[in-house]
Amino acid sequence: MKVLVTGAGGQVGQALQKLAPSCGIDIIALDRQALDITDQSVVRERVREHSPEVVINAAAYTAVDKAEEEVEAAFAINAQGAENLALACAASDIPFLHISTDFVFDGKKEGAYLEDDTAAPLSVYGKSKAEGELRIAAVSQKYIILRTAWVFGGAQNFVSTMLRLAKSHKELNIVDDQIGGPTASDNIAASLLKIAKQVQKAEFQSWGVFHYCGAPAVTWYGFAKTIFEHCADAPVVNPIPTEDYPVPAERPKNSVLDCGKIKQVFGIDQPDWQKALSGILGK
Numbered sequence: 071m072k073v074l075v076t077g078a079g080g081q082v083g084q085a086l087q088k089l090a091p092s093c094g095i096d097i098i099a100l101d102r103q104a105l106d107i108t109d110q111s112v113v114r115e116r117v118r119e120h121s122p123e124v125v126i127n128a129a130a131y132t133a134v135d136k137a138e139e140e141v142e143a144a145f146a147i148n149a150q151g152a153e154n155l156a157l158a159c160a161a162s163d164i165p166f167l168h169i170s171t172d173f174v175f176d177g178k179k180e181g182a183y184l185e186d187d188t189a190a191p192l193s194v195y196g197k198s199k200a201e202g203e204l205r206i207a208a209v210s211q212k213y214i215i216l217r218t219a220w221v222f223g224g225a226q227n228f229v230s231t232m233l234r235l236a237k238s239h240k241e242l243n244i245v246d247d248q249i250g251g252p253t254a255s256d257n258i259a260a261s262l263l264k265i266a267k268q269v270q271k272a273e274f275q276s277w278g279v280f281h282y283c284g285a286p287a288v289t290w291y292g293f294a295k296t297i298f299e300h301c302a303d304a305p306v307v308n309p310i311p312t313e314d315y316p317v318p319a320e321r322p323k324n325s326v327l328d329c330g331k332i333k334q335v336f337g338i339d340q341p342d343w344q345k346a347l348s349g350i351l352g353k
């Protein structure tokens with residue numbers, strides 16, 4: 071089975087390339103240089119040229135704080151780029167798998183977010199991703215949008231930042247009133263590959279939005295404490311409220327996603343992020 075992956079240089083893009091061979095999937099991996107998803111005609115050309123059976127979009131503008139200033143770039147990639155791919159897939163009648171985010175929600179709900187809860191993004195990044203979801207749904211039918219959260223496992227993420235800071239700081243203040251489900255890029259990639267196989271079947275009809283994130287839910291402070299359990303020279307970690315760590319983009323306080331639907335439709339279990347973290351940090 072042939073799957074085209076965009077954004078192949080990113081966390082999820084690289085994990086997809088690593089895991090595909092063991093799933094019997096042949097990946098056409100296109101990084102930003104090979105395919106800029108904001109270019110509609112090139113997107114259509116590449117999809118036609120490679121004639122994949124499924125397209126996975128792992129490309130995105132993910133610099134959450136920078137997006138507050140680079141609004142145009144965030145929307146060009148996360149909204150227009152997503153639409154370009156959805157259109158190209160629809161034109162070739164192939165399934166389109168796209169990744170979205172917990173940041174489409176405002177975090178004010180008590181309890182885990184369901185797929186059909188109202189999107190109310192707080193940040194430019196969240197708005198651009200929510201717009202991407204709407205545009206995909208408007209131009210295609212055979213799509214899966216996988217909303218995930220707090221991705222780690224690649225080169226740049228919360229885990230790598232904590233490990234870097236641990237080298238230069240004896241004490242760190244970490245936000246303790248935002249809660250979410252850290253998710254390993256390998257787990258996301260494995261789920262997308264499993265989904266790619268299932269959506270290819272003629273009888274598959276359950277298109278739409280799915281939630282997928284790690285369990286158990288934790289705050290950034292709790293996540294940091296667990297990361298430092300793997301470090302010999304761990305800094306002291308202090309819990310602080312969001313107000314004490316001002317950043318340009320507002321984040322949802324509650325990012326927890328209910329993952330019941332993906333289990334029911336695809337048989338995919340919620341992953342244990344602590345296990346994935348131990349795998350990465352080697353303990």
Ligand SMILES: NC(=O)c1ccc[n+]([C@@H]2O[C@H](COP(=O)([O-])OP(=O)(O)OC[C@H]3O[C@@H](n4cnc5c(N)ncnc54)[C@H](OP(=O)(O)O)[C@@H]3O)[C@@H](O)[C@H]2O)c1
Nearest residue numbers: 077079080081082102106107129130132171218219220221
């Ligand atoms: N990271 C998180 O915590 C998180 C949380 C929830 C959801 N998500 C979603 O998960 C997906 C994967 O995220 P990730 O963490 O793997 O992101 P990532 O590591 O930042 O990778 C994104 C990749 O997209 C590429 N890209 C940017 N603009 C592009 C364009 N115009 N055309 C083609 N490629 C382009 C980037 O290339 P350059 O590096 O060259 O710019 C990068 O390689 C995204 O949809 C993201 O919104 C992420």
